[in-house]
Amino acid sequence: MKDLTNRRWVLRRRPAGELRDDDLELVEAPVPEPREGEVLVRNVYLMVAPTNRVWMSDIDQYMAPVALGEPMRGMTMGVVVESGRGDIRPGDVVEGPMAWEEYSIARHVRPVPLHHGLPLAALASVLGSSGLTAYFGLTDVGRPKAGETLVVSAAAGGVGSIAAQIGRILGARVVGVAGGERKCRFVQEEFGLAACVDYKRGAVLEDLRAACPDGVDVDFENVGGEVMDAVLAHMNAGARIAMCGMIASYNATGDWWSPKLFRNVIMKRALIQGFLISDYIPRFAEGTAQLAEWVRDGSLKYHVDIVDGIERAPEGFARLFSGANFGKQLVRVSPEPLA
Known part of the structure; x- marks a missing residue:
């Protein structure tokens, strides 16, 4: 992993109003080895959401705001490259709170329910x-x-x-x-x-x-x-x-x-x-099972709006506030794994 370079967005300034170009900075950093209990993930999809803007602000909220100088927090889905967890293996697809970056070291991730037989973009949106x-x-x-x-x-x-x-x-x-x-x-x-x-x-x-x-x-x-x-x-x-x-x-x-x-x-x-x-993490399996059934029988349709490249993450995020997106806004950070 020492030969890999990780591009990530760092919060440099708390936005005043709409996000500006100099509020976030794209930096490069080495990719560390995962420790016990951690996994190294190659991020495939960054699922940007309006709540990301709340995390940038120093206001009373449900979790600590992103600290200045720290990577921008985000929900991502990706492929495990190395694992320090016995229940997750390299090649597994996982999702969870990580960051706006190409590679993440993460502890609190969960396997993606691939058994529903739906595309990864669906698992990052309607089943995500x-x-x-x-x-x-x-x-x-x-x-x-x-x-x-x-x-x-x-x-x-x-x-x-x-x-x-x-x-x-x-x-x-x-x-x-x-x-x-x-x-x-x-x-x-x-x-x-x-x-x-x-x-x-x-x-x-x-x-x-x-x-x-x-x-x-x-x-x-x-x-x-x-x-x-x-x-x-x-x-x-x-x-x-x-x-x-x-x-x-x-x-x-x-x-x-x-x-x-x-x-x-x-x-x-x-x-x-x-x-x-x-609040509903213990019931996720129930929700994904019902959503998958509705998608498979045609009752429920989904639409994804994708921009490519970690460098375009702020652009993808801004689409939520301009109203440019149709359906779930995703940033494709790297190629999907081969089936």
């Missing part, structure tokens, strides 16, 4: 953390019933597109919120949503009212801000809100004054619950 977030957030927190109206914001994204389809499978009438006519048409035609509100039209409140004439029973919230305010304005009594993300506020500086219409949680006696996918 994004699909599992959608599955548990909807089935365990939102709990839509047949005939209810479910609103899913960021419905063309990696998590939202899966949550919306799960809602449809469970019999809910699903209304998506997405940015642009093209995305709205895509989620309706490709994923079978009943309607989609284009927030870029600038009339979210009115358009959501028209799309949800019977009000909103369940909200799978990925955006926050103006979009969540519109949902709060149309909630039915006893509505459930599964708080997955608030991407509209992640580039904000100072306090987050979002959403403004939070009083309706009281007025509508709504239940609101935040959740983290890490």
